[in-house]
Amino acid sequence: MNSAPPALRPFALALGLVALVAWPSPPAGAAAPADHSPLPFPLIERFENYGQAEGMPSAKVHSVFKTSDGRLWVGTWNGLLLREADGRFRRIGPEDGLSHEMVLCLAEDPTTGDLWIGTMRGLTKYSGGRITAYTQTNSGLPNNVVYGVDVLGDTVWAATAAGTGALNLKTGAWKLYDHTNTVMHEPWCYSIKGAQHLVYIGVWGGGIIEHDPKLGSFKEYRDPDRDFHYDLVPDDGPINDITSWLSWEDGVLWQCTYFGFSRRDHRGWKTWIEGKSPLLSNFTQFVWPHRGVAWIGTDRGASVTDGNAWANYSLTDSGEGLIEVHRPNQPVERRVLATALANGFVLGIHVDDREAWFATSRGLSRGVFAADNPYQRPATVAEVR
Amino acid sequence: MRPTGPFARRWLRAATLALALAGVASPQPAPNRPPLKLGLLLPPAEPEAQSIRRGAELGLAAANREPGVPLDLVVRGQPGQWGTEGDDAVVLALDEGAAALIAPTTGAAVHQALQVAGRTRLPVVSLCSDSSVTSAGLPWAIRIAPRTDAEAAAIFAVLRHPTRPPRCLPAVPTDRPGREILHDLETAAATATPDLQLLKPVHVPPPAEDLGALARDVLAANPDVVLLWLEPAASGRFARQLAQLGYRGRLAGHSRLLAPSFFAALGTALPARRWVHGLLVPAPLAATRSNPARDDFLRACSAPLAPPTGESASPLNTPAPFDLGAALAYDAVRLLADVLRRAGERPPYREFPLQHTMPGATGPLAFDPAGNRQWELEVLEWRPDGVRVVHPQPRP
Known part of the structure; x- marks a missing residue:
């Protein structure tokens, strides 16, 4: 859903390498160049915000997701919203069959287009206007609090407060994975993501579990230093065992924790903490990877990075939008934006080549990209080739 | 939990009387100010449920004698499958509209409350001593009990x-x-x-x-x-x-x-x-030394304590000079009442990390930046x- 088409991935990689080679390295202490080096991601030039004044039933927004047909879905404290073609929001609530009014997470079945909705009290399927609710009492869902959901092949994976549930869509059978039948240190599953043939489970207090459904294997990634408050040895593994969110794209695993942010790729682990890196806040709670770039939701705004360059979107004390751009070996570029994120507490993000959407605790924000530095679109990649 | 000894029965009778008196003495909430709710997560398996509930109710009465917005206590805990505490925390946070949560002594229940708080930003005060509780790193969660x-x-x-x-x-x-x-x-x-x-x-x-x-x-x-x-x-x-x-x-x-x-x-x-x-x-220290908050608590209990x-x-x-479980719950309610009143119209999570110290029945209520109680x-x-x-x- 959120990755480049497989056929284009080698070209995207090549483009990244070209950008890396072309990266200028000014001498230490050099003044900021007038022309900054290009960034591997677009910058947001303004935000459009949607709250109760725009017809949303709640200012508190937990999740945002654009399905493959281009429709925008918004999970709020008071129901699921579908943004209609005219820009209005249509609400779907418990009275329509939604298992609970507070929507925590959203995922699309890439085969059928069905939308799976994790709520504070059950899992809900939205299929062609039909709504089916799954709860602990009417199904094999391990627990009613569904913090994460994803669809991989014929299986829906639900990360719940008491284990991971796997619903086989062909047979209707459920499987439960928790601390009693896997290597999970704790049963509290806070996030989940399908990754080709694997499933990654973010465990509250148990790091990350890598599960191969075909082999039935489970591998655990834990913070090697086991210290909750300090990253004693950087880049040695997940930064912390309390995984607040995770995601995966093209072989790269991203982990959010309340003590910093981690990435695992073919080179190994890389960790970032506030103060020692441009990461906006150690309190990271959502990541949306797109074309090798992580869009990170924190309690103070959003950080965007490919691991080298960073852009941070936050708010000043007076509520103005602030952007900070960190390029390697260059001075930090700070600018006040004409508009700001609706709120700094970012619980959900959806980014594609055209725009970025942010679920915040005081409204939904749309980030409009600056025209001069877009994501590399297929046509651009073709030109490079 | 059934009182089994004469000491416990005497204790319970005294506490009931104190509760009744406290109820009479409490000012009535202003009709146009709906009380703020504190959610107490108290699973049936909680071994010190009786003490915690009693302490929380005494703390509520004490807090409502202070000026400021009135408070109410909502207690939730139902038998169920593993993980039911998470459902209960959801009920308190969303259905009951609690402005803050008090989590019990059992670590599993506390972590489930913290998980809900992680997505809702509700302040949580934990009565659990496990070091893992504050290791979760939620900025708006604190532990009022001493660490193991x-x-x-x-x-x-x-x-x-x-x-x-x-x-x-x-x-x-x-x-x-x-x-x-x-x-x-x-x-x-x-x-x-x-x-x-x-x-x-x-x-x-x-x-x-x-x-x-x-x-x-x-x-x-x-x-x-x-x-x-x-x-x-x-x-x-x-x-x-x-x-x-x-x-x-x-x-x-x-x-x-x-x-x-x-x-x-x-x-x-x-x-x-x-x-x-x-x-x-x-x-x-408060178990053996006098301070006004401790003495208020002991008077409210009206128990034959030291x-x-x-x-x-x-x-x-x-033999049991101080019911620490009750005293901690008493302090948890008073502390959250203070946090909510200080916050006023602002979201209460913004009060964290707590910077100020207030007197408590268990001693000064002071916390380090990680949310651990600073104890002597x-x-x-x-x-x-x-x-x-x-x-x-x-x-x-």
Whole structure:
């Protein structure tokens, strides 16, 4: 859903390498160049915000997701919203069959287009206007609090407060994975993501579990230093065992924790903490990877990075939008934006080549990209080739 | 939880009377100001439910005597499958509209409350001693109880053996609670001065199980000290079992043994009560020293508790001088009331990390940036002539 088409991935990689080679390295202490080096991601030039004044039933927004047909879905404290073609929001609530009014997470079945909705009290399927609710009492869902959901092949994976549930869509059978039948240190599953043939489970207090459904294997990634408050040895593994969110794209695993942010790729682990890196806040709670770039939701705004360059979107004390751009070996570029994120507490993000959407605790924000530095679109990649 | 001893029954009657009086004395909330709700997560399995609920209700009455927006207490806890505490936290946070949560002494329930708070930004005050609670890193969550490793360190500082490091055998619960307690005990033992030897623990299952075999295992290991880190009532039952099998070594335990249920479970048989002498328990300074908040709490309880002595070395005159579980819940409610009133129209999570200190029944309510209570702990020892403070050493 959120990755480049497989056929284009080698070209995207090549483009990244070209950008890396072309990266200028000014001498230490050099003044900021007038022309900054290009960034591997677009910058947001303004935000459009949607709250109760725009017809949303709640200012508190937990999740945002654009399905493959281009429709925008918004999970709020008071129901699921579908943004209609005219820009209005249509609400779907418990009275329509939604298992609970507070929507925590959203995922699309890439085969059928069905939308799976994790709520504070059950899992809900939205299929062609039909709504089916799954709860602990009417199904094999391990627990009613569904913090994460994803669809991989014929299986829906639900990360719940008491284990991971796997619903086989062909047979209707459920499987439960928790601390009693896997290597999970704790049963509290806070996030989940399908990754080709694997499933990654973010465990509250148990790091990350890598599960191969075909082999039935489970591998655990834990913070090697086991210290909750300090990253004693950087880049040695997940930064912390309390995984607040995770995601995966093209072989790269991203982990959010309340003590910093981690990435695992073919080179190994890389960790970032506030103060020692441009990461906006150690309190990271959502990541949306797109074309090798992580869009990170924190309690103070959003950080965007490919691991080298960073852009941070936050708010000043007076509520103005602030952007900070960190390029390697260059001075930090700070600018006040004409508009700001609706709120700094970012619980959900959806980014594609055209725009970025942010679920915040005081409204939904749309980030409009600056025209001069877009994501590399297929046509651009073709030109490079 | 059924009161089993005359002490506990007397305690309960006094508390009921105090509650009734407090209700009469409380000002009525202004009709145009709906009360802010505090959610108390109290699962049926919570061993100290009675104390916690009583303390929370007394704290609510005290908080509502103060000026400011009125408060209400919503208690939730239903039997169910594993993970039901998460559902209960959701009910409190969303259906009941609680502005803040109080989480119980069991770590699993606390973590589920924290998970809900992680997505809702509701402040949480935890009564659980596991170090893992504040290790979760939620900025708007704090622990009001002492940490297990800090309590253990206080006890270890007292233990001595004339010829070798003292041999300490932990008696801990089964499953996750036992695992977390052992982790914290090992952390404290690793830095203990002088050295001590932590023996292989016994994992004590629920009370329906036969405790005799486990007690015999303890005796076979010949420890110098048994570290009672079970729930108060279970600790009392196991200590009694050990005594009946002839154990005459020393006992030590966590601060929540300062509970009527512990002494009730020890039984009224004279040998067991006499034998408990030598018991070491860490306690906040407020358990032995007078302060206005503590005295208010004790008056509200109207219980036959120890008179304020003002001297750390003075003996206390009752076997359970201070119901710490009730006092912590009392302080948790008062603290959250203060946080919510200070926040006013602002979201209460913005009050965290808490910068100010307020007096509490268990001592000053002050917290470090990670949300851990900043405690001054004493170690109390039960002796034939009463209870004495043995650490830090009282000045001559």
